[in-house]
Amino acid sequence: MDLLGSLALGLGVALTLQNLLYCFLGALLGTLVGVIPGLGVLAAISMLFPLTFHLEPTTALIMLAGIWYGTTYGGSTASILLNLPGTPANAVTCLDGYPMAKQGRGGIALFMTTVASFFGASFGIILLTLFTPVIAEYALRFGSAEYFALMLMGLVASSTISEGSAIKGLAAVTMGIIIGLVGMDTQTATIRFTFGNLGLLEGISLIALAMGIFGVAEIIMSIRRVHAADIDPESVKLKAIVPTRDDVGRSWFPMLRGASIGSFFGTLPGTGPSIAAFISYAIEKRVSKSPERFGNGAIEGIMGPESANNAADQTAFIPTLSLGVPGSATMALMLGVLMIHGVAPGPNLISDEPELFWGLIMSFWVGNIILLLLNIPLIGVWVRMLTIPYHLLYPAVLMFICLGAFTSGFSALNIWMVAGFGALGYAMRIFRFPGAPLLLGFVLGPLMEEHFRRAMVLARGDFAVFFERPISAVIMAITGLVLIWGVWSSEHLRAKRGARALEREAARRAAHHPEQEAPDGQN
Amino acid sequence: MKKIMAALAVALGLATPLAAQDWPSGTVTIVVPYSPSGNTDIFARHMAPYLEEKWGQSVVIENRPGGGSMVGTALVSQAEPDGLTLLMTTSAYVTAPAIQPDLPFDPRTDLEPVANVGYVSYILVTQGDSKFNTLEEFVEDSKQNPKFAATAGLGTTTHFAIERFIAQSGANFDVVHFKGGGPAVVAILSGEADIYGSSVSSAGGNIASGKIKVLAVLGNERIAALPDVPSTKELGYPETEIHQWVGVFAPGGTDADIVAKINADINEVLRNEEFIATVTPLDWTLEQSTPEGFAAEIDQELTGWKELAESQGISR
Numbered sequence: 001m002d003l004l005g006s007l008a009l010g011l012g013v014a015l016t017l018q019n020l021l022y023c024f025l026g027a028l029l030g031t032l033v034g035v036i037p038g039l040g041v042l043a044a045i046s047m048l049f050p051l052t053f054h055l056e057p058t059t060a061l062i063m064l065a066g067i068w069y070g071t072t073y074g075g076s077t078a079s080i081l082l083n084l085p086g087t088p089a090n091a092v093t094c095l096d097g098y099p100m101a102k103q104g105r106g107g108i109a110l111f112m113t114t115v116a117s118f119f120g121a122s123f124g125i126i127l128l129t130l131f132t133p134v135i136a137e138y139a140l141r142f143g144s145a146e147y148f149a150l151m152l153m154g155l156v157a158s159s160t161i162s163e164g165s166a167i168k169g170l171a172a173v174t175m176g177i178i179i180g181l182v183g184m185d186t187q188t189a190t191i192r193f194t195f196g197n198l199g200l201l202e203g204i205s206l207i208a209l210a211m212g213i214f215g216v217a218e219i220i221m222s223i224r225r226v227h228a229a230d231i232d233p234e235s236v237k238l239k240a241i242v243p244t245r246d247d248v249g250r251s252w253f254p255m256l257r258g259a260s261i262g263s264f265f266g267t268l269p270g271t272g273p274s275i276a277a278f279i280s281y282a283i284e285k286r287v288s289k290s291p292e293r294f295g296n297g298a299i300e301g302i303m304g305p306e307s308a309n310n311a312a313d314q315t316a317f318i319p320t321l322s323l324g325v326p327g328s329a330t331m332a333l334m335l336g337v338l339m340i341h342g343v344a345p346g347p348n349l350i351s352d353e354p355e356l357f358w359g360l361i362m363s364f365w366v367g368n369i370i371l372l373l374l375n376i377p378l379i380g381v382w383v384r385m386l387t388i389p390y391h392l393l394y395p396a397v398l399m400f401i402c403l404g405a406f407t408s409g410f411s412a413l414n415i416w417m418v419a420g421f422g423a424l425g426y427a428m429r430i431f432r433f434p435g436a437p438l439l440l441g442f443v444l445g446p447l448m449e450e451h452f453r454r455a456m457v458l459a460r461g462d463f464a465v466f467f468e469r470p471i472s473a474v475i476m477a478i479t480g481l482v483l484i485w486g487v488w489s490s491e492h493l494r495a496k497r498g499a500r501a502l503e504r505e506a507a508r509r510a511a512h513h514p515e516q517e518a519p520d521g522q523n
Numbered sequence: 524m525k526k527i528m529a530a531l532a533v534a535l536g537l538a539t540p541l542a543a544q545d546w547p548s549g550t551v552t553i554v555v556p557y558s559p560s561g562n563t564d565i566f567a568r569h570m571a572p573y574l575e576e577k578w579g580q581s582v583v584i585e586n587r588p589g590g591g592s593m594v595g596t597a598l599v600s601q602a603e604p605d606g607l608t609l610l611m612t613t614s615a616y617v618t619a620p621a622i623q624p625d626l627p628f629d630p631r632t633d634l635e636p637v638a639n640v641g642y643v644s645y646i647l648v649t650q651g652d653s654k655f656n657t658l659e660e661f662v663e664d665s666k667q668n669p670k671f672a673a674t675a676g677l678g679t680t681t682h683f684a685i686e687r688f689i690a691q692s693g694a695n696f697d698v699v700h701f702k703g704g705g706p707a708v709v710a711i712l713s714g715e716a717d718i719y720g721s722s723v724s725s726a727g728g729n730i731a732s733g734k735i736k737v738l739a740v741l742g743n744e745r746i747a748a749l750p751d752v753p754s755t756k757e758l759g760y761p762e763t764e765i766h767q768w769v770g771v772f773a774p775g776g777t778d779a780d781i782v783a784k785i786n787a788d789i790n791e792v793l794r795n796e797e798f799i800a801t802v803t804p805l806d807w808t809l810e811q812s813t814p815e816g817f818a819a820e821i822d823q824e825l826t827g828w829k830e831l832a833e834s835q836g837i838s839r
Binding site: 142187460 | 558559587588589590591593597598601677699701706712715716
């Protein structure tokens with residue numbers, strides 16, 4: 001099928017009434033979740049995951065994807081108005097967005113970030129459309145050794161590149177893999193770690209794990225951190241939504257650079273939109289002729305990152321859809337949706353399920369246009385959302401988590417698992433262990449085991465196979481470098497941070513001034 | 524909630540006589556213990572709309588691959604015996620227990636045989652651009668350059684089929700297990716494995732498009748779907764015939780009236796002209812069965828395959 005025919009097919013699927021409706025719902029929920037600080041995309045997707053069982057797989061993916069890229073649109077609102085990032089991917093937008101709001105240019109900042117988001121997303125979708133089929137074609141050369149190497153790289157990258165300690169990230173991945181071992185082994189149906197409990201025969205529920213680690217833990221965490229915000233009415237006056245000629249002129253190149261950076265980092269396992277946004281900001285500051293404006297409301301400082309994080313959101317689908325290898329925890333959940341619906345992710349997905357693949361891609365256009373409409377005229381509504389008291393919002397969310405966990409298998413065991421994982425997730429937050437690598441390890445662990453065992457049979461038990469086959473060897477080498485660099489830089493950073501914290505502590509004591517707790521990303 | 528309702532119904536003494544009449548009271552899930560796009564999965568997905576129309580309830584196909592079909596089979600053996608969770612599996616049901624002694628269920632008692640829907644033959648396939656054009660060349664070459672033979676999982680019928688062929692032909696194949704016929708065919712397409720004893724429907728359009736080459740039919744006769752392909756008996760391997768049947772099972776303890784009703788409804792679909800026309804090109808030979816007859820066959824086959832595995836030394 002030629003590209004135009006495929007696109008037409010996809011558009012036909014994306015524009016059916018049902019898909020349109022769920023695309024709208026996804027974008028709406030995404031914006032909502034994005035606007036509210038503290039409620040992350042992973043928590044939202046894991047909560048809505050059971051709902052998708054009753055939908056066609058294409059519709060289910062369209063909705064979940066809408067939430068995924070919708071949060072990044074919505075996330076900038078809280079960053080700009082409250083100086084609190086709606087999602088980790090929007091954290092850098094605080095740096096220049098909030099100063100803009102304080103200068104009474106909040107309306108312009110909100111308008112322009114929406115434009116940047118749309119630009120970045122469009123860029124990402126075009127790359128996704130062009131490259132996914134090519135990569136899938138190439139993927140038939142991937143054998144078990146290559147898949148194993150690729151998954152190992154994904155796990156190492158996601159645990160070492162994410163913020164915080166690389167060693168804690170690796171520990172979380174390992175814990176995820178261990179939790180994934182529970183149940184029947186995929187090669188010989190040998191029962192492992194069920195301790196005689198028949199309910200554990202099919203393994204730990206992905207839904208319970210995701211909801212516990214991300215949903216419950218996040219809510220418990222927020223009890224002592226967030227409080228309904230007071231918004232300075234001056235900053236949200238939307239009278240001045242139209243940017244000046246100077247604003248527009250300064251925005252083009254940052255958007256373009258941001259979109260390229262975002263597209264690149266989106267495809268890499270373990271990086272994703274947050275890192276893309278940070279790198280884009282750093283680059284804009286470096287190439288700027290007047291770097292001193294950054295941090296004081298420079299429009300380049302919001303356009304680059306907002307374009308980058310949305311582009312990354314879209315290109316994250318490339319490895320997931322072409323190889324069946326998810327690069328992030330959210331993509332792992334998307335893969336879970338496919339598997340639950342009996343769609344085999346992998347290089348044959350595009351040829352076997354053209355409606356699903358092209359329908360999903362075209363729905364991204366639909367969803368982004370919906371988001372453009374949702375975010376510009378309705379911005380006042382989202383601003384008001386920021387004032388819902390958390391003591392009403394969070395108990396309601398908790399109730400939906402329990403409902404979702406129970407109905408996913410009509411099993412009370414699932415609710416206990418949610419509670420258990422909630423406690424684990426909370427403990428992980430306190431000790432600053434990242435949750436996303438754990439989920440990724442849980443999903444990829446069993447797949448890795450399968451490919452590893454098969455690669456061993458095919459190599460007649462020779463471990464060198466991973467280093468002798470060229471593709472696998474290259475991936476293994478990159479994995480090694482990422483591991484060394486990740487551990488080194490995080491330890492280095494920690495030492496530096498420790499020194500800085502000591503200085504600050506000294507300064508604080510001298511000034512007798514209590515320090516404000518910094519907002520913290522939840523991904 | 525369902526459990527509470529069921530308990531209430533039992534307490535009121537309504538459960539037994541009404542069970543078969545009320546069935547199905549909700550969505551019927553048919554577990555297929557293989558990855559999507561394998562032979563069993565394709566058959567189940569063809570059959571589901573007919574059953575949906577007959578029962579007036581959704582019929583959902585759920586893939587639960589792993590452990591050479593034993594993961595999904597074990598799950599159904601633990602399910603509520605209300606007839607709303609069924610299993611559609613292959614003759615792996617009787618072959619796998621022969622070499623997997625510590626399964627978490629007893630195939631004779633923990634599942635109720637409902638209906639045997641029919642069988643397919645196996646074809647030996649390799650890459651479309653393989654330098655080998657006949658089975659003899661392939662087998663001969665393997666004696667110098669050992670080949671990898673894919674299976675749909677440990678202890679599946681495809682595993683037994685290839686082991687029997689190896690024993691008969693003296694070929695030098697190493698067996699590699701995949702999670703169902705779909706992934707095994709991908710392994711042939713990517714060149715990861717060299718030969719696979721596939722069903723016609725698993726190989727699918729790849730035969731017509733030339734991406735997969737068929738070397739022989741594992742059996743005594745040629746098959747109608749591929750009239751030009753020689754049978755292994757013609758080629759001088761007389762004892763290699765093997766069929767893969769597909770059957771429907773319910774969890775042990777399911778009401779006998781419900782089992783009889785499902786059996787009757789499935790048999791009706793198998794007589795439907797339109798349905799027959801869809802599956803015939805996929806090399807299906809459909810059957811009419813009774814639960815009792817199917818149970819007797821299974822009992823006999825469980826014993827037979829165990830003896831074969833022991834006598835030929837097939838093990839994990």
